[in-house]
Amino acid sequence: MSAKAPVRVKTLTIDGREVGAREDQTILEVATENGIFIPTLCDLPGLSTVGACRLCLVEVKGARGLLPACVTRVAEGMEVAVNSERLDRYRRGILELLFAERNHVCSVCVVNGHCDLQSLALRLGMTHVHFPYQYPRLPVDASHERFVVDHNRCILCARCVRVCDEIEGAHTWDIMSRGVDCRVITDLAQPWGKSESCTGCGKCVQVCPTGALSEKGKSVAEMSKRRQFLPYLTLMREGRR
Amino acid sequence: MTIEELRKIAEAEREAQKKYQHHVCVCIAAGCLSSGGDLVRDAIQKEVVESGMKSEVLVKGVGCMGLCSAGPLVSVESDGKMYAGVTPEEAPDIVGSLDTGAGGPAECPTNVPFFERQKKIVLENSGKIDPERIEDYIAHDGYRALVGVIGEMSPRQVVDEVIKSGLRGRGGAGYPTGLKWSTVAKTGEQEKYVVCNADEGDPGAFMDRAVLESDPHRVLEGMAIAAYAVGAQKGYIYVRAEYPLAVSHLKTAIRQATRLGLLGNDICGSRFSFHIDIRLGAGAFVCGEETALIASIEGKRGTPRPRPPYPAESGLWDCPTLINNVETFANVAPIIRNGAAWFASIGTEKSKGTKVFALAGRVTNTGLIEVPMGITLREVVQEIGGGIPDGKRCKAVQTGGPSGGCIPERHMDLPVDYESLKGVGSMMGSGGMIVMDETSCMVDVAKYFMEFCMSESCGKCVPCRAGTQQMHSILQKITNGEASPADLALLEELCDLVRNTSLCGLGQGAPTPVLTTLANFRDEYDSHIEGRGCPAGVCQGANRNGKEAAQ
Numbered sequence: 153m154s155a156k157a158p159v160r161v162k163t164l165t166i167d168g169r170e171v172g173a174r175e176d177q178t179i180l181e182v183a184t185e186n187g188i189f190i191p192t193l194c195d196l197p198g199l200s201t202v203g204a205c206r207l208c209l210v211e212v213k214g215a216r217g218l219l220p221a222c223v224t225r226v227a228e229g230m231e232v233a234v235n236s237e238r239l240d241r242y243r244r245g246i247l248e249l250l251f252a253e254r255n256h257v258c259s260v261c262v263v264n265g266h267c268d269l270q271s272l273a274l275r276l277g278m279t280h281v282h283f284p285y286q287y288p289r290l291p292v293d294a295s296h297e298r299f300v301v302d303h304n305r306c307i308l309c310a311r312c313v314r315v316c317d318e319i320e321g322a323h324t325w326d327i328m329s330r331g332v333d334c335r336v337i338t339d340l341a342q343p344w345g346k347s348e349s350c351t352g353c354g355k356c357v358q359v360c361p362t363g364a365l366s367e368k369g370k371s372v373a374e375m376s377k378r379r380q381f382l383p384y385l386t387l388m389r390e391g392r393r
Numbered sequence: 394m395t396i397e398e399l400r401k402i403a404e405a406e407r408e409a410q411k412k413y414q415h416h417v418c419v420c421i422a423a424g425c426l427s428s429g430g431d432l433v434r435d436a437i438q439k440e441v442v443e444s445g446m447k448s449e450v451l452v453k454g455v456g457c458m459g460l461c462s463a464g465p466l467v468s469v470e471s472d473g474k475m476y477a478g479v480t481p482e483e484a485p486d487i488v489g490s491l492d493t494g495a496g497g498p499a500e501c502p503t504n505v506p507f508f509e510r511q512k513k514i515v516l517e518n519s520g521k522i523d524p525e526r527i528e529d530y531i532a533h534d535g536y537r538a539l540v541g542v543i544g545e546m547s548p549r550q551v552v553d554e555v556i557k558s559g560l561r562g563r564g565g566a567g568y569p570t571g572l573k574w575s576t577v578a579k580t581g582e583q584e585k586y587v588v589c590n591a592d593e594g595d596p597g598a599f600m601d602r603a604v605l606e607s608d609p610h611r612v613l614e615g616m617a618i619a620a621y622a623v624g625a626q627k628g629y630i631y632v633r634a635e636y637p638l639a640v641s642h643l644k645t646a647i648r649q650a651t652r653l654g655l656l657g658n659d660i661c662g663s664r665f666s667f668h669i670d671i672r673l674g675a676g677a678f679v680c681g682e683e684t685a686l687i688a689s690i691e692g693k694r695g696t697p698r699p700r701p702p703y704p705a706e707s708g709l710w711d712c713p714t715l716i717n718n719v720e721t722f723a724n725v726a727p728i729i730r731n732g733a734a735w736f737a738s739i740g741t742e743k744s745k746g747t748k749v750f751a752l753a754g755r756v757t758n759t760g761l762i763e764v765p766m767g768i769t770l771r772e773v774v775q776e777i778g779g780g781i782p783d784g785k786r787c788k789a790v791q792t793g794g795p796s797g798g799c800i801p802e803r804h805m806d807l808p809v810d811y812e813s814l815k816g817v818g819s820m821m822g823s824g825g826m827i828v829m830d831e832t833s834c835m836v837d838v839a840k841y842f843m844e845f846c847m848s849e850s851c852g853k854c855v856p857c858r859a860g861t862q863q864m865h866s867i868l869q870k871i872t873n874g875e876a877s878p879a880d881l882a883l884l885e886e887l888c889d890l891v892r893n894t895s896l897c898g899l900g901q902g903a904p905t906p907v908l909t910t911l912a913n914f915r916d917e918y919d920s921h922i923e924g925r926g927c928p929a930g931v932c933q934g935a936n937r938n939g940k941e942a943a944q
């Protein structure tokens with residue numbers, strides 16, 4: 153027996169296009185490789201997948217419902233549709249729900265122009281929000297020496313939680329409570345500045361898709377995120393394994 | 394433990410019980426306990442001692458007898474009498490009447506449809522045996538199935554028997570139990586787990602609690618048979634911490650079964666070992682969802698994850714895991730004992746056996762009932778439930794809990810089975826059944842369940858977290874009489890979005906109460922919106938605003 157496990161491949165179609173894939177790949181990975189766009193928010197290559205934002209839902213022929221492309225593995229002969237009137241409608245609906253849930257006021261946000269949520273809304277043609285805004289009163293925690301968390305902008309994607317746990321190994325972040333009361337917390341809901349586990353590496357700030365986590369000293373539209381470290385770090389890790 | 398030794402224990406117990414002329418069973422399950430069942434038991438016991446009848450009368454604390462709303466319940470097995478609403482002061486009357494058969498308090502008739510129309514498999518021992526004594530369970534055929542299986546059947550044969558019985562999951566979705574077992578069995582020889590889902594979070598549901606409190610060994614036996622069939626070595630019972638009596642009875646039962654070698658290492662001298670541990674849930678509804686439950690047992694935050702992979706392939710600590718509901722496991726021993734054909738002869742073509750329901754709402758008799766699948770809703774409501782009190786008319790029956798729907802009166806002749814209930818937009822669910830009459834407002838009912846889903850949403854996925862909040866505020870607006878037809882259109886759009894895009898069954902099912910009430914009682918929604926007020930007179934806001942509009 154050879155030491156190397158054989159690589160198995162599958163062929164499937166995405167929006168009618170035939171594509172080849174390794175059997176351990178997800179629909180999202182294969183689509184991305186082939187230049188086919190699927191909207192995502194919670195997914196970030198290099199982090200574990202959670203399937204939480206539901207923007208990447210696609211239609212798979214024969215499946216019982218819509219499937220999240222970021223976690224669904226390819227299968228032989230799979231027929232995937234990533235664009236349809238129905239999917240477009242759902243995706244805009246989900247984005248609108250996010251905008252209405254908290255206080256996303258782009259014009260005064262540090263990441264205006266560099267925000268994943270904002271650019272998706274533009275790309276998916278979300279012209280207005282037709283659900284009533286909830287305007288919750290949420291705090292801003294600026295107790296950390298270099299960073300700020302603004303809960304008004306958080307979409308609870310848990311990227312910060314995952315990068316801190318899986319890449320930095322600190323597990324400073326977590327999510328507490330249920331439903332719309334959910335909130336990201338540091339340590340046991342201590343102010344970030346008091347956190348004993350935070351190493352101050354700033355990875356959470358860089359992976360955060362919105363203006364919820366930002367660096368201090370940045371004004372409106374001045375903060376853009378640098379995520380180059382992620383593919384590099386994960387590659388190094390995989391090499392070590 | 395051999396089948397012979399088991400028989401000896403059973404015989405000794407039966408002999409010991411036969412020595413008593415009278416068996417007085419007092420329900421001390423949670424329902425009756427809350428109205429003083431334990432005080433009644435103590436008073437009767439004291440009376441028996443004081444009147445020198447200690448060697449004649451056996452006083453037993455037992456589990457649920459079903460008619461929970463009339464507790465505390467006492468039944469005298471020797472003469473078949475039952476007393477409801479018993480107070481400790483009535484103890485002398487009851488004891489005094491034992492020998493003569495006269496002079497006792499007013500009896501609760503047992504020859505009525507409430508008792509006679511039921512069929513008991515899961516609850517066969519409930520209200521009869523002392524749940525804290527393994528000998529009593531063994532005297533009622535307990536553990537015969539397990540010992541027989543280990544001695545005489547191969548795991549494959551056990552799986553086949555469960556497949557042939559047609560048993561389907563009682564936790565909600567009705568997935569074929571045998572199929573699930575065979576999937577876990579097929580994963581080959583490796584570490585595997587059996588998990589019993591006793592989280593029971595549906596509002597008003599207490600079927601599983603009653604089983605665990607009244608007959609805990611039945612669940613352990615079912616789990617052990619399952620473990621033997623799928624090749625698991627370790628089991629967990631995930632039970633809500635709000636069920637202290639169930640937890641205490643389970644702990645006692647596990648200890649007793651382990652002492653007799655029916656759980657633990659090398660069961661019955663075979664090479665099969667199975668250990669069961671209890672894990673307490675902290676009361677989150679979503680932790681009843683299987684992947685959230687698994688995360689919770691692993692010590693993580695209890696949130697669901699996308700499936701596949703299903704737990705049968707990758708569950709607890711990524712090992713193949715069989716997860717079934719309490720009631721599902723409770724059916725296993727009788728199936729093995731009496732044969733798959735016996736079980737399959739009860740019920741309908743696709744729904745076999747019985748189902749336990751917590752009957753509640755606007756019916757005369759509320760409580761816990763077990764009925765054969767295929768019985769009609771009308772029989773349940775009119776005969777077992779004794780009809781609607783105060784001469785009111787039945788309007789709808791809600792089944793399936795917060796993910797279920799309201800079935801209107803015109804479908805009352807529908808058989809109670811998985812497919813029929815699904816066919817009218819509702820579902821079997823875990824066994825909640827709420828009867829509603831003209832005094833129930835269907836919009837208010839929908840709002841109640843939406844509020845439940847909103848506050849129990851785990852918050853992980855966007856459509857459920859934010860969508861239930863939006864839907865709830867629209868329903869609030871409607872019941873306040875402040876909504877417009879545009880709000881109703883928005884509500885329907887949200888139902889479609891949340892149902893089709895949510896991650897787990899909680900979000901996917903959250904719109905169902907709204908959708909079924911909209912489909913069957915749209916005029917009630919319209920009335921609230923068009924300023925004609927709340928037809929049932931429940932929504933004060935709608936009535937007030939309606940009057941203002943009319944003036």
Ligand SMILES: Cc1cc2nc3c(=O)[nH]c(=O)nc-3n(C[C@H](O)[C@H](O)[C@H](O)COP(=O)(O)O)c2cc1C
Pocket residue numbers: 561562563564565566567568570590591592593594595678679680681682683684716717718719721823897898899
């Ligand atoms: C939100 C939610 C809550 C659930 N709660 C329960 C529960 O309390 N008890 C239960 O047995 N199953 C519950 N289920 C169903 C379980 O996920 C699972 O299907 C079941 O335990 C499987 O057992 P069965 O095949 O014996 O029915 C729930 C599902 C969802 C989506």
Ligand code: SF4
Pocket residue numbers: 305306307308309310311312313336356359360361362364365
């Ligand atoms: S703070 Fe940012 S990364 Fe963290 S959950 Fe909120 S939006 Fe996501």
Ligand code: SF4
Pocket residue numbers: 679696697849850851852853854855857858895896897898899900901
């Ligand atoms: S549907 Fe609701 S309960 Fe289920 S994962 Fe999503 S937010 Fe959590």
Ligand code: FES
Pocket residue numbers: 191192193194195202203204205206207208209220221222223
């Ligand atoms: S990217 Fe797939 S669910 Fe968020």
